[in-house]
Amino acid sequence: MASSTPDPPGHRQVQDEQAYLLLEQLRWAGRPATCPHCSAPGRGYLLRPATGVRRTRTGADTGRRLWKCGACRRQFSVLTGTVLQGTRVPLPAWIAAVELFLSSDGPVTATQVSRATGLGREAARHVLARWQAAATVEPLCDVPGVRPQLFQG
Template sequence: MSDVLQSIKTLQEAIQYFADPDNCLQYVAQKRWGNSPICPHCGSDRVGFITTRRVWKCKHRDCRKQFSVKVGTIMEDSPLGLDKWLAAIWLIVNAKNGISSCEIARSLGITQKTAWFLLHRIRLAMQTGTFEKLSGEVEADETYVGGKAENMHEAKRKQKIRGRGTSGKAIVLGLIERGGNVVAKVIPDTSRETLHREVKEAVSPVTEGSVKDYITHLYTDGHSGYQGLDEQYIHRIVDHAIEYVRGNVSTNRIENFWTLLKRSLKGTYVAVEPEHLFRYVEEQVFRFNNRKAKDGERFNKALEGIQGRRITYRKLIRKA
């Protein structure tokens, strides 16, 4: 089955292949269970397939429940067919600047509300959760996400904008290993305590006295919150009030990631609620960290995250 996806190089080829319900079912089942389907209710591998309904039935005497390939995944309880789900996954993981719910709705023939819920569930599958710590040469920087002051009503602008104009905006911290992956997350503030905690959690410190010695260079701007990291890292600072590059010291790579993130937020999604911002950040992190992969490989990577994750519409809109 993996050979099939390797031969699929375009969206058109993917849609043609997944237009067949049997192809969809076989592919998702293979990605979830391999050649041995497992009951998501009791974990038994004693199951039988009901061809007329395209579902499985557990044969364990204490279970006997029926289940589809969607049960136990982000697609559980969704009335949408696998053809629409797989097409949506292909679209979002391969759209460099993201894809809006309105465009998904038009492309798949569903409502915008359904498309919005669909995309958020796919973003859940795109969340990495765990990662190897960054090392080598690492850049750290923070950015602010929120409405532009020039677009605000004068009264609202006076109420929200203070100092540098960052008051009331969400803060995203990013760390990137040169030539490697990026880690980004929404943080509550840019205090020294917060920045130190997040950097230490994501970046390997300098180690000594081992054959596997490695040195971590940490490059940041002149923000005072990064001061004091010299004990764990070889910390170098570039003062943006004076220069943006000094030899090998710069934060240009993480700045490039911010460009990609803000292009999707401002150009594609336009309006992002603060409580959902971390989902859009994770989406861009997924695409960036798989930037060297082919479309089919990114698609497969996203499918690996569908199992064991589920979010309801009520939880998304924060209703009890």
């Protein structure tokens, strides 16, 4: 049996930050073109934490990147207005789950999501349900490489 060593301090923050950067690059090409709240073009700017490290409301370090609109003054992130908005599942786990969905030959089960992401069963079911709900709202079947049978189970 292999022994697992605990992650070094700040390890999760680095993973989170890399995941946010990846999604920002995919969604916005690195920078938001418009505010998701007021649609003001080119007014978003990155909020940098004064201490250099952003913390959650519970005090844990996070790599979440937060933006603010210069027009409406509201804060937002790359997750605002997406199926990922408000999730408590870590972003790297979501990325691993989506990778599993896209590489699967058939329907994906919650057990497979749990194994691929390291999430518990309930969290894996939640991820699977959100993914299936998103597929019915925004058809992903037009995206190359996505097969309709992925969303049946």
